[in-house]
Amino acid sequence: MPPFSPFALSTRLASRAIVPAASTFVRPSVAYTVSRRFHPTRMASKPIATLDASLVSRLPESSPTLFEAKRKLNLTFEAIAKELGRDEVAVAAIFYGQAQASPEDIKKLSEVLNIPHEKLEAQIPPIPDRGRTLDMPPKDPLIYRLFEVVQNYGYAYKGVLNEKFGDGIMSAISFSTKVEKETDEKGDWAVITLRGKW
Amino acid sequence: MPPFSPFALSTRLASRAIVPAASTFVRPSVAYTVSRRFHPTRMASKPIATLDASLVSRLPESSPTLFEAKRKLNLTFEAIAKELGRDEVAVAAIFYGQAQASPEDIKKLSEVLNIPHEKLEAQIPPIPDRGRTLDMPPKDPLIYRLFEVVQNYGYAYKGVLNEKFGDGIMSAISFSTKVEKETDEKGDWAVITLRGKW
Amino acid sequence: MPPFSPFALSTRLASRAIVPAASTFVRPSVAYTVSRRFHPTRMASKPIATLDASLVSRLPESSPTLFEAKRKLNLTFEAIAKELGRDEVAVAAIFYGQAQASPEDIKKLSEVLNIPHEKLEAQIPPIPDRGRTLDMPPKDPLIYRLFEVVQNYGYAYKGVLNEKFGDGIMSAISFSTKVEKETDEKGDWAVITLRGKW
Amino acid sequence: MPPFSPFALSTRLASRAIVPAASTFVRPSVAYTVSRRFHPTRMASKPIATLDASLVSRLPESSPTLFEAKRKLNLTFEAIAKELGRDEVAVAAIFYGQAQASPEDIKKLSEVLNIPHEKLEAQIPPIPDRGRTLDMPPKDPLIYRLFEVVQNYGYAYKGVLNEKFGDGIMSAISFSTKVEKETDEKGDWAVITLRGKW
Amino acid sequence: MPPFSPFALSTRLASRAIVPAASTFVRPSVAYTVSRRFHPTRMASKPIATLDASLVSRLPESSPTLFEAKRKLNLTFEAIAKELGRDEVAVAAIFYGQAQASPEDIKKLSEVLNIPHEKLEAQIPPIPDRGRTLDMPPKDPLIYRLFEVVQNYGYAYKGVLNEKFGDGIMSAISFSTKVEKETDEKGDWAVITLRGKW
Amino acid sequence: MPPFSPFALSTRLASRAIVPAASTFVRPSVAYTVSRRFHPTRMASKPIATLDASLVSRLPESSPTLFEAKRKLNLTFEAIAKELGRDEVAVAAIFYGQAQASPEDIKKLSEVLNIPHEKLEAQIPPIPDRGRTLDMPPKDPLIYRLFEVVQNYGYAYKGVLNEKFGDGIMSAISFSTKVEKETDEKGDWAVITLRGKW
Amino acid sequence: MPPFSPFALSTRLASRAIVPAASTFVRPSVAYTVSRRFHPTRMASKPIATLDASLVSRLPESSPTLFEAKRKLNLTFEAIAKELGRDEVAVAAIFYGQAQASPEDIKKLSEVLNIPHEKLEAQIPPIPDRGRTLDMPPKDPLIYRLFEVVQNYGYAYKGVLNEKFGDGIMSAISFSTKVEKETDEKGDWAVITLRGKW
Amino acid sequence: MPPFSPFALSTRLASRAIVPAASTFVRPSVAYTVSRRFHPTRMASKPIATLDASLVSRLPESSPTLFEAKRKLNLTFEAIAKELGRDEVAVAAIFYGQAQASPEDIKKLSEVLNIPHEKLEAQIPPIPDRGRTLDMPPKDPLIYRLFEVVQNYGYAYKGVLNEKFGDGIMSAISFSTKVEKETDEKGDWAVITLRGKW
Amino acid sequence: MPPFSPFALSTRLASRAIVPAASTFVRPSVAYTVSRRFHPTRMASKPIATLDASLVSRLPESSPTLFEAKRKLNLTFEAIAKELGRDEVAVAAIFYGQAQASPEDIKKLSEVLNIPHEKLEAQIPPIPDRGRTLDMPPKDPLIYRLFEVVQNYGYAYKGVLNEKFGDGIMSAISFSTKVEKETDEKGDWAVITLRGKW
Amino acid sequence: MPPFSPFALSTRLASRAIVPAASTFVRPSVAYTVSRRFHPTRMASKPIATLDASLVSRLPESSPTLFEAKRKLNLTFEAIAKELGRDEVAVAAIFYGQAQASPEDIKKLSEVLNIPHEKLEAQIPPIPDRGRTLDMPPKDPLIYRLFEVVQNYGYAYKGVLNEKFGDGIMSAISFSTKVEKETDEKGDWAVITLRGKW
Secondary structure, three states, X not given: OOOEOOOOOOOOOHHHHXXXXXXXXXXXXXXXXXXXXXXXXXXXXXXXXXXXXXHHHHOOOXXXXXXXXXXXXXXXXXXXXXXXXXXXXXXXXXXXXXXXXXXXXXXXXXXXXXXXHHHHHHHOOOOOOOOOOOOOOOOOHHHHHHHHHHHHHHHHHHHHHHHHHOOOOOOOOOEEEEEEEEEEOOEEEEEEEEEEEO | OOOEOOOOOOOOOHXXXXXXXXXXXXXXXXXXXXXXXXXXXXXXXXXXXXXXXXXXXXXXXXXXXXXXXXXXXXXXXXXHHHHHOOOHHHHHHHHOOOOOOOHHHHHHHHHHHOOOHHHHHHHOOOOOOOOOOOOOOOOOHHHHHHHHHHHHHHHHHHHHHHHHHOOOOOOOOOEEEEEEEEEEOOEEEEEEEEEEEO | OOOEOOOOOOOOOHHHHHOOOOOOOOOOOHHHHHHHHOOHHHXXXXXXXXXXHHHHHHOOOHHHHHHHHHHHHOEOHHHHHHXXXXXXXXXXXXXXXXXXXXXXXXXXXHHHHOOOHHHHHHHOOOOOOOOOOOOOOOOOHHHHHHHHHHHHHHHHHHHHHXXXXXXXXXXXXXXXXXXXEEEEOOEEEEEEEEXXXX | OOOEOOOOOOOOOHHHHHOOOOOOOOOOOHHHHHHXXXXXXXXXXXXXXXXXXXXXHHOOOHHHHHHHHHHXXXXXXXXXXXXXXXXXXXXXXXXXXXXXXXXXXXXXXXXXXXXXXXXXXXXXXOOOXXXXXXXXXXXXXXXXXXHXXXXXXXXXXXXXXXXXXXXXXXXXXXXXXEEXXXXXXXXXXXXXXXXXXX | OOOEOOOOOXXXXXXXXXXXXXXXXXXXXXXHHHHHHOOHHHEOOOOOOOOOHXXXXXXXXXXXXXXXXXXXXXXXXXXXXXXXXXXHHHHXXXXXXXXXXXXXXXXXXXXXXXXXXXXXXXXOOOOXXXXXXXXXXXXXXXXXXXXXXXXXXHXXXXXXXXXXXXXXXXXXXXXXXXXXXXXXXXXXXXXEEEEEEO | OOOEOOOOOOOOOHHHHHOXXXXXXXXXXXXXXXXXXXXXXXXOOOOOXXXXXXXXXXXXXXXXXXXXXXXXXXXXXXXXHHHHOOOHHHHHHHHOOOOOOOHHHHHHXXXXXXXXXXXXXXXXXOOOOOOOOOOOOOOOXXXXXXXXXXXXXXXHXXXXXXXXXXXXXXXXXXXXXXXXXXXXXXXXXXXXXXXXXX | OOOEOOOOOOOOOHHHHHOOOOOOOXXXXXXXXXXXXXXXXXXXXXXXXXXXXXXXXXXXXXXXXXXXXXXXXXXXXXXXXXXXXOOXXXXXXXXXXXXXXXXXXXXXXXXXXXXXXXXXXXXXXXXXXXXXXXXXXXXXXXXXXXXHHHHHHHHHHHHHHHHHHOOOOOOOOXXXXXXXXXXXXXXXXEEEEEEEXX | OOOEOOOOOOOOOHHHHHOOOOOOOOOOOHHHHHHHHOOHHHEOOOOOOOOOHHHXXXXXXXXXXXXXHHHHHOEOHHHHHHHHOXXXXXXXXXXXXXXXOOHHHHHHHHHHHOOOHHHHHHHOOOOOOOOOOOOOOOOOHHHHHXXXXXXXXXXXXXXXHHHHHOOOOOOOOOEEEEEEEEEEXXXXXXXXXXXXXX | OOOEOOOOOOOOXXXXXXXXXXXXXXXXXXXXXXXXXXXXXXXXXXXXXXXXXXXXXXXXXXXXXXXXXHHHHOEOHHHHHHHHOOOHHHHHHHHOOOOOOOHHHHHHHHHHHOOOHHHHHHHOOOOOOOOOOOOOOOOOHHHHHXXXXXXXXXXXXXXXXXXXHOOOOOOOOOEEEEEEEEEEOOEEEEEEEEEEEO | OOOEOOOOOOOOOHHHHHOOOOOOOOOOOHHHHHHHHOOHHHEOOOOOOOOOHHHHHHOOOHHHHHHHHHHHHOEOHHHHHHHHOOOHHHHHHHHOOOOOOOHHHHHHXXXXXXXXXXXXXXXXXXXXXXXXXXXXXXXXXXXXXXXXXXXXXXXXXXXXXHHHHOXXXXXXXXXXXXXEEEXXXXXXXXXXXXXXXX
């Protein structure tokens, strides 16, 4: 018997996605079920992101509320983002309390996730207290890889940016970011784009 | 008199770039000077990246050699990258000892920067000892902004990536990156793209 | 669809401010409602500062009490400060347990925020245990910027201050501070003034 | 005999300032001496800021050059700033390698401080590698007081700024700062103003 | 009386293993008891790994559930791994929330450990938030020894690996590992094998 | 032009290996050159491990001596290990001052590397001062991956080891280790084996 | 309106001290009330020290019990110390779990603070687990100043002490300390005396 | 033979003090020798404080100059302090670069220690860069004991000081300190007094 | 009145020890009381070690159970150790979850401390998760002194051990330790012996 | 070929010890050589402790002087200790600058090690600046094991010591220590004894 390989698990939650409203949660209101009928692709065909219990104490009250609803409906950030008309990283950042949600966002999140509007409005902080989710250096290997990019290429970025723009900085606030998936003959590639005002 | 604003300095080294081979260095060999005649745009019209003396003890021997030559010739990473046929972030990473230089890279760097080939080959480490340039958290504001992106959006990236790709990581090794400049009515934008194998 | 931009959200809570006593809280006593009628501008036309749940364990008992009342009445620090006749940074510091509240302050806070006087008097520490709200370096980008100013310009301030005043320090205790907003053709500017006894 | 009080030393270097070009340095070129005759007030009547030997390894090559010249001429930052037409904090920041010097600044510094222009141009980094002068928390009491202000009032500033401007940050880059001295019946007050783009 | 020697305790839980379903837990359902009859060797003849109460707050909800069931049934990771058809380190990693469990794993864990399937499915995170179990440097002497191997031989491994494979890394993600026991005349030896994609 | 990919550089030093005694060093004594004739495979066909200048101050005097000789002769650890009759990780550990060299080792190293015996005997510490080469967490990505294995699987190893061996530890001192290369259809695999006395 | 000055608050709790047994607590037993009649000066004319809620988890069970009783009776450490016949710093240290309380101390604390004797005896640790109240560096400005004295003058004290006493140390255990208030024309001075066995 | 006791060494340098100007240094100028004749008690009858070589890189240039002269003349801080008319802790702090020296101090130090006045004036920083001598927590046991006092009694001091003075701090800048020796039947006691403006 | 001296408290709990089963706990079962009659010296004549509430979250469940029973019966580790036939440091280590308890130990602890056997068996971890009780550097002065011994004499021990035994280590696992008390004319001495396999 | 085992090297320097005055150093003065003739056993039959070059910057000037002489004469600490009439740990501590050397010690060290007396007297600090040799946690495995003992058993020692002695500490200053070697059928045991005044 070979030792374990933690990444040969691709079939796991696909089947669960076929019946997303199954045994682990109570079906929400009819109106919502109906609206879901028109967006079947919204349901996750891969494991969806959930909230680790050990993170809860670092997050605003809205985070467990949002993640619990997401988990029950088995929805991806992509599906929710389409409903909100926003990018999925932005939506994930709202879930983790790292980005501001507009009143429109709150309204739509309430509808999509079947959470009472007042509850959501009271729990989502009007202005985020950013950056406290994560201790640096990050321990999770995926997030560490992004940290490693900064550690290794930080000065290279600085050198090139300064030569292109002169002295200054790329804002991490007046800033947008997205994640894309590319596939070529070598396999899948994750492409992250950071775009910041100089 | 108003207090100082450290970013109204755009004219500084443009004029210096007009006579890049001027008083601060000895003119290199004729052959090289000739080759430079054909690439006038290579010369920096903005301040170029140099190496802070206080970083030298953290870098391989090749770093001060490379930066000193670059400074004397007043060349940008972009200009050098064009000669090498590589991306400018890759070239900057070679300067900081963070990426491997191929024999071809070394040969071209020697020619472009007018450094004896044997010296460069002996000084550039065959395999980089990566990551030691920088203490984290980074103190330079420009590099800190990249760190801040990871700190704030780390979990959001993880959530979205996991939903797109399943469990796993984006490699920071089988990885490429680039920096681009975009301009719109709001001003200049720095765009950094990270592309890693999943 | 463009990636998300976290700062195009200016309309959010303005509308909520129009009916600040609406659905999320029980209307307070009549006396208070009356007094509010005379200060309509006190009500927030922007998102107001609230208290992140993950900070509560670092603060005195009074902090959640004060912030909860502030949130229910949708009041800004500026509005509360006017009632108290104190500066708004001082009031915010009292909310976070970082500045001493006088008996007069406590009396007025009790009235403005509709909190029983005895409760407030028992919860507000007579003498603050300062500095424990925040781990340094700060993770929130806004607070980090202030930290960065000290990190970058610390020695410059020391040099200039020593030349102006001789050896010594600027007190951070016998000290006052204020925040102002200036607007010019380039946009809004935040102006923070620190004034300390030498 | 009472124990020592480290701050009763106000007379120290005033007398030295009367003969600033005295024994410890070689008199510079005539042209410069002449120009100094017209600016006698430029000479320090208080101890001037010098560079501690133990900081040199953290700074660019230009820092000891600039400070050594400043010390020999016994000039304050204020005096130098007047020559450059810039704020004195900006000048101090250039001395510590924390702000960019324009070609004009370099030219004037060369003249005022009697340093060969090529030497200064080669030593001053075109783009600063900021923030490495200082380890945080700062150990020097004067700089620590500024750190303490951020530690104690960080959240209070955030709360007030967010309420005045909405979500966002005050830039520490598109930013200016100044130091002023005020005197009233209680004594001297140091006033530091930070002004940053929102 | 000699001072204590903490490792002369080999007889401890062997006897307990003879009656694993004894006093400390309620016997599970009949079906399960039957199935256990066919796997008597599965029961631990040595102390089994349990979960320290002080670790619970760092782990997903599934960890105490799984460890509690394991403890009640007095099963080793080896016994559970045989049922799952996976390596025992992989199983232990699932218990600590460090490896992904497939739907098949969850189903079998539910059966072997007599835990309701829905409960386990809801508690086991679809995608692990890795690395948060442990603060580095590890304090437990056994785990510290592994850390020490990296600390002492890190550069030796890097040197040899780079010479065998060229520049690059050994993946810690596309990776498998196993633990074996060897015995020779000198006693027992623990053999840990790491196998990672280059 | 695509952004850079730092790992398509496999041809680099192969050609250099063809003439390993070339321009960068003085040819050693005849006797040695002869002995090398009989071990042509000893010469590196991949980049060899060298010593980063920034590490020298953390290592014993013997380290730069050994690495400089290794670099001049373009020898791999594997080649040297064959001469010494020891494992290549052991040899690399001697180079980094992390393992004890026997008098026999010193004698052979002196011969293979053409270093005067007395010099080597005086520089190699009789008993290593271990562990100071590396700061943890390691910054080099390759070494970090080993650290990450401990961070992620530390408790899983402990659980499995304790169940196999009872309470106790695996010695990191009475310990051997090796690195092997395996190739299958998926590519190359690095296999690291740790074997420690229980 | 000027920005806030946090130290113009001297009148606050003086008035409260006039009726210390007022609304916030139940009047204790008659015997106690009587004894208080004879010590009216014991009641605080300044704000008294209370226990910040965020410190409770670092202290023994006795600390909140003692501070709560002290707060209800509005007593200073000085007043309590007089009843116990001990120094007030010693009493404060007992409140914070940093000094041992004798049976006599416990008996008197029980009487003065109106706490059942058995409760106090069970809660006060027989031997303190010292030093855990405070993380260093201290964040509270007042405690930081003492830390700063050690940081700045540590070597100066060592030099003078070694010259007076030879090699050795001043015990921090066989040690006493006191706080006194002196007033001269320049204002109030705090005088702290440390007296330790050499 | 008993194991070593590091503190039975009281006779060591007493004899050396008898001939302080002996073999290890060149006798200074006559004038100075004469002045010394009148202060024979100034010479150390105990080991004097010297400067550890490993501290030099953290101190201003004046520190090794001053300590070397002090060592050659075998003078205590007490002896030097008497010449300067200042407290010995103040003098020690000047030696370690932690307190400002007045022109008068510099003049007298130059005379007492036989150091050219210009050299001393150039090396002693006009304004100290305080606090960098020492990393906290201090490792030297003597200095650690002072740190431990703050760690253990920090909150007790705060409580008592706040009750005596109200809110505020004891200045560590407008501050004096002294060290005294007391002897009673139990042996020697070191008494350190801190006196700071409130 | 002199300032406090925290170590003149020797009489405290002696009297309490005379009636150890008094008011603070319910007398245990008769059988136990009888057995206690035969071991009157087991009862503490000094304050006994108890468990600080702030440590509980770092320890296994068994720790508060064991300490609470010990406190109620007023027993020393020495008394318990005699019952178990083990060394008292070993017993203390079991109480703090740092050493393995054999089934025999558990049985006897259950009897001596009057704790239900099943409860104890379920709470004591079969294999300890060592080292998490304490953060290093230790803050408690007593434990710090042991840390200081390692900090000061670490290299001296290494040097002497290596010369006596050659390269290698002293095991901290195959290891025993004891504490003894010696008294001579100078007072009491604590003697700690560490004995580890080489 | 098996992987390396770093501890099968026992024969190494034994042969070197036979001719300790051989090729690596110049023979000292005749007088000394004579005295050595009478102490042949003093010469090391095992590798002797030497000073790692990377430690020199943390030690007083005397350390490299002493270690270099020791290495040239191939003497153990035991041999030197016999000459001085002191314990060998004390002597090792003097070599590392951690213990005070008496004038008698210095005289004998000068003779035994053939170092000019004035040189040694000038280099050995009269009073050690202790604890700076080592960063904690220690990285060398041998020293780490001692640290681990404190980490694991710290509270157990405290508990037992407090019960034996009451509140207080074991001095690490009024303190002696020794190292002994015991051999039984299980092999060699290192025994370290710490004896401190209570």
